[in-house]
Amino acid sequence: MEHHRQEMGPESVPLVASRRSVLQGAALSLAGIMTGSGATFRRAAADEAPRVETNGTGEAPRPFQGLLENEGHAYHNWGLSHETRPAVYVEPISYADVQAVIGDPIRFPTPVSVVGALMSVTRTVVNDGGTLLCTLKLNEILGVETDAAGRSVVRVQAGCRLKKLHLWLQSRGLEIPYQAEIGEATVGSMAAGDTKDSSLDGPGYFSASVTALTYVDEQGTLVTLSDLVDEKAFAEFKCSYGLSGIIVECLVEVRSARLCRSRFTVVTEESPQALGATIRRMHDECDALFVSVAMESLRALCDQRFSAGPGVKTPAAAQPVFDQMRLSRRLNIQHGAKPDPAVKPPPLTHDLVYSRADLVNEYWRPKGDEPRLDFHYYEHDLSNLGRVIEESYAFTKQFSKEHGFAPHAWAIYFVRRLPATKKPHGLYSGGSGISVSFDPVYSNPVDPLWQQFAKAYNEVAIHSLGGRASPIQTQWLTPADLTIPRQLARDRFTTKYYAQFLG
Numbered sequence: 001m002e003h004h005r006q007e008m009g010p011e012s013v014p015l016v017a018s019r020r021s022v023l024q025g026a027a028l029s030l031a032g033i034m035t036g037s038g039a040t041f042r043r044a045a046a047d048e049a050p051r052v053e054t055n056g057t058g059e060a061p062r063p064f065q066g067l068l069e070n071e072g073h074a075y076h077n078w079g080l081s082h083e084t085r086p087a088v089y090v091e092p093i094s095y096a097d098v099q100a101v102i103g104d105p106i107r108f109p110t111p112v113s114v115v116g117a118l119m120s121v122t123r124t125v126v127n128d129g130g131t132l133l134c135t136l137k138l139n140e141i142l143g144v145e146t147d148a149a150g151r152s153v154v155r156v157q158a159g160c161r162l163k164k165l166h167l168w169l170q171s172r173g174l175e176i177p178y179q180a181e182i183g184e185a186t187v188g189s190m191a192a193g194d195t196k197d198s199s200l201d202g203p204g205y206f207s208a209s210v211t212a213l214t215y216v217d218e219q220g221t222l223v224t225l226s227d228l229v230d231e232k233a234f235a236e237f238k239c240s241y242g243l244s245g246i247i248v249e250c251l252v253e254v255r256s257a258r259l260c261r262s263r264f265t266v267v268t269e270e271s272p273q274a275l276g277a278t279i280r281r282m283h284d285e286c287d288a289l290f291v292s293v294a295m296e297s298l299r300a301l302c303d304q305r306f307s308a309g310p311g312v313k314t315p316a317a318a319q320p321v322f323d324q325m326r327l328s329r330r331l332n333i334q335h336g337a338k339p340d341p342a343v344k345p346p347p348l349t350h351d352l353v354y355s356r357a358d359l360v361n362e363y364w365r366p367k368g369d370e371p372r373l374d375f376h377y378y379e380h381d382l383s384n385l386g387r388v389i390e391e392s393y394a395f396t397k398q399f400s401k402e403h404g405f406a407p408h409a410w411a412i413y414f415v416r417r418l419p420a421t422k423k424p425h426g427l428y429s430g431g432s433g434i435s436v437s438f439d440p441v442y443s444n445p446v447d448p449l450w451q452q453f454a455k456a457y458n459e460v461a462i463h464s465l466g467g468r469a470s471p472i473q474t475q476w477l478t479p480a481d482l483t484i485p486r487q488l489a490r491d492r493f494t495t496k497y498y499a500q501f502l503g
């Protein structure tokens with residue numbers, strides 16, 4: 001295995017030790033803050049505005065060198081459906097900056113919540129009056145190494161976007177199994193949050209490949225956890241949405257790159273029962289399946305994926321068909337599957353060999369009058385697929401009859417679950433098995449009928465069908481819909497949005 005190790009910047013701390021004290025000392029001395037074991041010294045504050053307050057501990061606050069904005073600006077998620085006005089917005093440029101923020105509750109009011117690319121569709125990004133910390137400037141890829149278990153892992157900072165990571169790995173003949181079409185989402189968000197992808201030879205959620213991580217805890221201390229040393233605490237942390245601490249760096253398992261062969265088929269069925277049976281059969285025939293369903297017409301575009309052997313880039317023989325398909329899919333996702341009569345979709349390709357990493361997209365930040373993706377996520381066990389389709393079909397038909405509204409499409413992903421010890425809470429925590437997500441998709445997040453549809457469908461999907469929801473991928477959740485274990489949350493990081501779900 002190729003062994004890369006780039007120069008580490010002063011803000012980088014190796015993920016080798018797990019003992020908090022060792023790391024704290026190493027990190028603080030690297031940051032120029034601590035010069036003797038266990039002692040924290042005041043640093044000459046030439047690089048920060050003069051202040052007289054202390055942080056409540058009698059110590060002077062640490063300097064913060066990144067971008068700081070406290071003039072009352074509003075921030076929005078990508079879909080412009082949620083706005084927040086934090087008292088302070090920060091973009092740290094070093095791990096010491098993140099520590100400085102957490103350690104100074106006067107200058108950086110509680111709660112401190114962390115965001116990456118703000119691509120989430122829910123109110124997870126809302127933190128009015130608190131401190132919103134954006135990791136996008138902590139985006140280095142530090143190298144590939146071999147961990148103590150002999151695994152090849154890439155060391156990457158939390159604010160690195162997935163497309164950047166995919167490109168970097170491709171240039172070294174490597175990949176991660178999680179290759180959903182979202183390029184902007186950041187490593188830190190995906191390591192502690194919820195994701196889905198119909199992955200080839202992999203579980204289908206990003207955090208499954210994360211083998212170690214470093215975060216800043218509520219005391220401002222850098223802590224490292226790994227699956228080898230701290231299995232339980234590490235698995236729990238990966239279910240914590242930033243409530244246990246702010247991730248700054250991860251180790252993610254990599255493998256040699258492989259190609260995918262997709263077989264695309266369009267099917268139209270006469271009943272939801274028949275559609276359920278067809279999707280189930282197609283799933284059993286291939287290595288990974290993704291389906292997009294137009295529910296009212298029971299028409300489905302099925303993408304059956306097969307491993308197609310080693311390979312890094314989409315073969316020249318598949319061009320330009322692959323690129324046409326890629327651009328058409330990118331536009332479709334950007335526009336939330338809204339049909340556009342002016343755009344003629346490329347003819348359906350029945351069989352295509354390509355690199356999945358090449359199909360990962362960048363999406364432009366839309367304006368409020370543009371069609372843009374919005375969706376709601378629900379996880380079900382595969383054994384429930386037939387019932388999920390039948391009841392969702394009945395609900396959609398009835399809603400359409402009463403209100404003249406239906407989502408443009410439903411996206412179906414299949415995710416392999418690991419043992420519950422590896423994913424103890426939230427999505428995919430039901431122990432080994434296969435999950436299916438069944439997500440309605442629309443093109444205007446602020447359309448009142450879409451919001452009404454989503455709120456009513458939450459009742460069906462969660463309470464009638466027993467589906468699991470995600471605080472970062474399912475909207476309009478109430479405390480009755482979701483419980484996040486209280487032990488995962490620290491006051492310093494808990495926003496009002498998250499407080500309602502703790503139990």
Ligand SMILES: Cc1cc2nc3c(=O)[nH]c(=O)nc-3n(C[C@H](O)[C@H](O)[C@H](O)COP(=O)(O)OP(=O)(O)OC[C@H]3O[C@@H](n4cnc5c(N)ncnc54)[C@H](O)[C@@H]3O)c2cc1C
Nearest residue numbers: 115116117118119120180185186188189195196241242247
């Ligand atoms: C066009 C589009 C396509 C999408 N496609 C997919 C898809 O195919 N598959 C899929 O799974 N999702 C998809 N999504 C959803 C999106 O990718 C996820 O919500 C993802 O988590 C967003 O990443 P982010 O960096 O923008 O997170 P943000 O929205 O910035 O933050 C979300 C939350 O993550 C947590 N968090 C962020 N950074 C950290 C950190 N450093 N430490 C701890 N916690 C942190 C916090 O709870 C935060 O509120 C899509 C969204 C859009 C808009």
